[in-house]
Amino acid sequence: MCDIDLRKVDEIIDKYQDQDGVLIQLLLDLQSEFNWIPKEAIARVSDRLRIPRSQIFRIASFYKAMSLSPVGKNVVQVCxxxxxxxxxxxxILDLIESRLKISQGETTPDMIFSLRRVNCLGCCAMGPVIIINEDYHGCAATEEVDKIFKKYD
Ligand code: FES
Incomplete structure (x- = not known):
């Protein structure tokens, strides 16, 4: 069963039809449209542009800007x-996991939050650090976590 709008996928493919070397840009457009790259979209690109699915998966897995699993509206990263x-x-991570009722690496069923653990973000003096979307929150004490999350609910 397919729960994405394949017409959107076709529109994006149409933009690049008959052009060479556009696969990465096309995948970025899909990422931007759906906030991830569903496998149905990959199948459509593969069929229409005659590019092996394995090649598309390889590229989509390589680039950090692309995701092969659904990503929530807000991406929470805990250093x-x-x-x-x-x-x-x-x-902090334990508290956020219990607040969102998901484990790191997962997305809430309502697609509002995705949670990831990451390695050093390069601002250790602010630690512990969490990033929600583009916003850095340093010295996040457990008591502050609820306050921080209220901005994104
Ligand atoms: S260890 Fe967390 S920012 Fe460096």
Whole structure:
């Protein structure tokens, strides 16, 4: 069963039909349209442009800007680098997992939040650090987490 609008996929493919070297841009457009790249879209690209699915999957898995699984409206990243860990990042991660009722690497069923653990974000002095979308939140004490999340609910 397919739950994406394949007409949107076709519109994007139409933009690049008969052009060479456009696969990455096309996949980025799909990512931007759906916020991830569903396998039905990959199948359509493969069939219409005669590109092996394995090649498309390889590219989509390689680029960080592309996701092969659904991504929530808000992406929460918890730094689990050494400095943040020493300052309590595990507690923050546990709290967020229990608040969102998902584990890291998952997305809430309502597609509002995706949760990821990441390595050092390069701002250790602010640790523990969480990023929600583009916003950095440093020194996140467990008591602050609810306040921070209220902005994104
Ligand atoms: S360890 Fe978290 S920002 Fe460096």
């Amino acid at each position: 689990m680098g050494t400095a943040c860990k020493v300052r309590g990042a595990q507690k």
